[in-house]
Amino acid sequence: MSELELHTLLVQGVFLVAALTVPALLFISAPYGRHARGGWGPQMDTRLAWMVMESPSVLWFLAVFFAGAHAWSLVPLLLLVLWQSHYVQRAFIFPLKIRPGGHTPVSVVAMGFMFNLVNAYVNARWVSEFGRYELSWLLDPRLWLGVGLFVLGYRINRRADAVLAALRKPGETGYKIPRGGLYELISCPNYFGELLEWTGWAIATWSVAGLSFAVFTAANLVPRALSHHKWYKQKFPEYPAGRKAVIPFLL
Ligand code: NDP
Numbered sequence: 001m002s003e004l005e006l007h008t009l010l011v012q013g014v015f016l017v018a019a020l021t022v023p024a025l026l027f028i029s030a031p032y033g034r035h036a037r038g039g040w041g042p043q044m045d046t047r048l049a050w051m052v053m054e055s056p057s058v059l060w061f062l063a064v065f066f067a068g069a070h071a072w073s074l075v076p077l078l079l080l081v082l083w084q085s086h087y088v089q090r091a092f093i094f095p096l097k098i099r100p101g102g103h104t105p106v107s108v109v110a111m112g113f114m115f116n117l118v119n120a121y122v123n124a125r126w127v128s129e130f131g132r133y134e135l136s137w138l139l140d141p142r143l144w145l146g147v148g149l150f151v152l153g154y155r156i157n158r159r160a161d162a163v164l165a166a167l168r169k170p171g172e173t174g175y176k177i178p179r180g181g182l183y184e185l186i187s188c189p190n191y192f193g194e195l196l197e198w199t200g201w202a203i204a205t206w207s208v209a210g211l212s213f214a215v216f217t218a219a220n221l222v223p224r225a226l227s228h229h230k231w232y233k234q235k236f237p238e239y240p241a242g243r244k245a246v247i248p249f250l251l
Contacts (some may be wrong), residue, residue: 004130009211010122012090012158014212017115018219023186032104036177044220046102047095053112054091058084061120068128075133075143079205082150086197089158097165099173118212126209146204149225153196156182160189175237184240185248187232188225190245195221222246 001009029035032046044052061083064072127133137143159181167176182189198217202210225246233239245251 003125007122007125008128009014010118011209011212014119014122016210016217016218021216021219022223025220026226028132029227030108030224032108034100035227036103040105042105043103043108044106046104047098048099049104049109050069051091051097053109054087054116056113056116057087057120058091059116061124064121064124065128068125070131071128071131073133074135075137076128076131077130078147079127079133082201082204086154086192094161099168101173107169115216119216122209123205125206126207131205131207131209142206143204146200146206149200149203150197151200153193153198153200155193157190157193159198160193164190166200175235177232182248184243186225186244187229187245188221188246190224191221192248195246208226222251227249 031037031040032049065071065076065080068076160183161184163178163180168174169180181193187194195214195218198210198214202214204210222245229243229245
């Protein structure tokens with residue numbers, strides 16, 4: 001089997017995992033954060049969990065990217081900056097901003113780590129080796145539409161995560177109703193921002209590899225947003241009735 005065939009197989013694997021994730025998460029919420037519960041084996045510190053789980057998306061992505069024949073070309077480098085701007089923050093800065101003392105099952109971390117190994121390889125290898133991104137791609141509206149969507153999603157995601165991080169005073173562990181900005185329209189603007197980012201990535205790279213990650217992100221985060229939304233409405237009788245879960249005015 002050639003490496004390109006292996007790459008194609010892995011991309012198909014990501015689509016398959018996405019298809020299985022939707023029904024699984026509609027019935028069983030991923031057991032971390034507010035949906036944490038026993039029965040998922042040993043636990044580890046949540047801040048460390050995020051760092052371990054997301055580190056392949058920074059380090060392994062870099063290694064695979066710079067092994068590619070087109071790594072030093074302008075468009076692949078631009079795409080590298082997009083990817084790393086998200087993942088350096090997610091792996092090494094975001095975990096320091098969430099409350100200390102939380103616990104996450106090692107099994108969840110292991111699944112996330114494995115997924116990120118595959119996903120980082122699939123996307124990095126495509127961008128710097130198998131894909132063809134000539135300088136003319138800089139004049140293609142798909143690149144800039146994708147970059148624009150990615151940057152918009154990034155800002156929404158960062159802002160929404162910052163609002164959540166500010167809800168708790170030092171030492172607090174409970175939950176409050178988030179307010180302001182997109183929280184007036186949806187319960188999970190952080191997930192909405194994430195969906196925009198990876199849709200933007202899929203458009204900017206115009207690749208099946210990028211599309212597989214956008215589809216997986218939706219498969220993972222839309223059911224989780226629906227669970228969060230239901231949980232908020234059950235926990236807070238005064239929860240704003242007009243708020244949707246994850247897509248303003250729609251869902
Ligand atoms: P959540 O919104 O569930 O939680 C984010 C943080 O905010 C946690 O520390 C949580 O605490 C805290 N928090 C959430 N709601 C409240 C509230 N109402 N009051 C007080 N504190 C609150 O997000 P996730 O942990 O699921 O995800 C974190 C980030 O990772 C998001 O930006 C998400 O988009 C991204 N992500 C991306 C995925 C992908 O497939 N691309 C997959 C999963 C996450 P606690 O932990 O105690 O609940």
